[in-house]
Amino acid sequence: MRNDLVATLLPLLTAEAGAEARACGAEPGDLEQAVWLRLLERLDAHGPPPDPHRWLRRAVRSEARRNRRTNHRERPYENEPADEGAAGPEHLALAAAHHRALREAVRRLPGRCPRLMEALLSPDDLTYREIAGELGISQGSLGPERSRCLGCLRRLLAPEVAARGARG
Numbered sequence: 149m150r151n152d153l154v155a156t157l158l159p160l161l162t163a164e165a166g167a168e169a170r171a172c173g174a175e176p177g178d179l180e181q182a183v184w185l186r187l188l189e190r191l192d193a194h195g196p197p198p199d200p201h202r203w204l205r206r207a208v209r210s211e212a213r214r215n216r217r218t219n220h221r222e223r224p225y226e227n228e229p230a231d232e233g234a235a236g237p238e239h240l241a242l243a244a245a246h247h248r249a250l251r252e253a254v255r256r257l258p259g260r261c262p263r264l265m266e267a268l269l270s271p272d273d274l275t276y277r278e279i280a281g282e283l284g285i286s287q288g289s290l291g292p293e294r295s296r297c298l299g300c301l302r303r304l305l306a307p308e309v310a311a312r313g314a315r316g
Contacts, residue, residue, distance in 0.1 A: 257297060264297050
């Protein structure tokens with residue numbers, strides 16, 4: 149049942165998401181992913197919609213509206229001034245050593261994690277949309293990918309952090 153419904157709706161969803169994506173500033177794949185999720189939630193809760201094609205068009209438009217509202221509210225973080233009291237030579241040397249260790253650990257990450265983490269650590273303060281475009285993945289996949297990469301980074305840094313100083 150689900151496979152038939154997915155096969156039936158796939159071309160329509162691709163066309164609708166492609167048409168709405170540009171107007172709302174989203175990637176078509178992100179809209180498609182959000183609508184598939186909505187459909188699966190609906191199937192689990194209420195079963196298939198009575199008119200699947202009409203439901204799909206409405207769901208795509210609803211996701212596009214939600215995306216427009218989100219994009220309209222997004223603001224880049226402002227650079228906060230550094231704490232003037234902690235900028236002594238020792239602090240600067242320790243901070244530089246920490247940054248080097250972090251960059252070295254990032255380079256040792258598997259797969260596309262090094263590129264993702266470099267983009268996240270970039271001084272250009274890239275948005276998720278810009279990072280997704282640079283890496284060639286959908287914006288919706290960026291969060292789970294980031295979580296996976298951060299987990300790998302934590303495992304890489306755990307021995308180094310634990311070995312640095314006495315605790316307790």
